[in-house]
Amino acid sequence: MLSEEELALLDAIRSTGSLSRAAARLGRAPSTISHAARQLETRFDALLFDRRRYRLQLTPAGHLLADEAARLMIDVSRLTQRVKQIASGWEDRLWIVCDEILEFETLLPVVQAFDALASGVTLRMTHEVLGGTWEALRDGRADLIVGATNEPPAIPGLRWFELGVMEWVFAVAPRHPLAKAAEPLGREQIAAHRAVAVADSSHGSAGRAYGVLGGQAALAVPGMRAKILAQRQGLGCGWVPKHRVASLLARGELIAKQTADPREPNVLYVAWRGDHEGRALQWWIEQFRQARLARRLVDGIDAFA
Template structure:
């Protein structure tokens, strides 16, 4: 393993091309620098310096040593920072899973506030859908779930709180056959038409869907945005978050239909394991309890406005 002095010697020789100039840079006598260089070569049993030319240069072996030493020293520095970080109560990382219902851009202000803490904790955000959200916490793939729509399951050490309420609208394209259907529309009528759903990301089961009747044809798409687009273009029908399609309803690209069986609003949840709460997790939990943050997450943005 190279010491910081060894690395400084190699770097000084590479930059100056001379033992004497390297000695000046390091504030040492030329004889001591020359001796240190020979000792370094003996330690690695390799020729590290090309002394045949006017300008002293590193050999390929010497260049490799400098490059790898720099990388190792950076790794050591990062490791030292992470150890100090964890010793001060911060996590080495924080993994956050959000339900696909939530739009990532609504989290950006909170991320900027977290960055301002200069905690050193890297954040990793991923999306899951329906049962896949809680499953990520149960399987240990995340530290925090935000916006889960299903009620909290039985998970060892689980703690949870409500984030807010999401309202839904059954919407169809003006060119879809259901656009002219008599209201309220019953389940028997809906089942004759294809439903658009966001595919459940559960890995341990077939998952679940909302508002789909047995025997109904289904078009499964990867995101809520894709579902909105598909229904706007008449490719199917289904329930949509009201706040995300307000402008499409206003300009007539989607039509709201009254249903015989209205969908109740969904309570969105935040969940985490309570046995290991570091400073980063506690910060996010406090932030998510602030009304303006929760409202922004639940209400989201209308990309079509």
């Protein structure tokens, strides 16, 4: 490992191309710089400086040493910062998994607020669907999950609280056969038409699909926005978040239909494992406990307004 003085010497010679100018930049005598350069060559048993030309230049070996030593110094600086970060209670990394039912745009202001803390914690934010969200926490692929649905499963050390309640509306496109059907729609009426469902991302089970009746044909799509778009296009029917499609309903691009078996609102959860609770995890948990943020997350953004 090179010292900061040795790194500065290599950089000064590379930049100025002159022993005297390098000495002037470093505020040292040319003889001192020359001696330090020879000591460096002796230490590495390699020719690091090309003295044959009018300009003093680094040899290829000198360039390699300068580049790699600078990189190592940056790595050491980063490691030092990370050690201090961990010692002060901040995690090295925080992995947050959001259920796809939530819209990531609603979290951007919270990410900005977290960045302002200058904690050094690396954020990783991904999404799962339905059972895949709980599975990510259980399998260690998440430190914190947000928007998980259904009752919390048995996970060692599990801690959780309710984020809020999401309301649903059964909707179809104006040209869909069910658009003009008499209400309330019965199960047999609905089952005769293809449902649009968001595909469960769970790997450890067969997965679930909300709103799909037994024997009903289904179009599985990757996310809630895709589901809304597919239903607006008349490709199927199904339940969609009420607040997120408000403008589509107002403009008549989707038609809300009453059903004989209404869908109960879904409780959404925030959950984590209590075996390690660093400062970053605690900060995010406190943000999600705030009623205003929770309401914004659950209601979502009407992207079709």
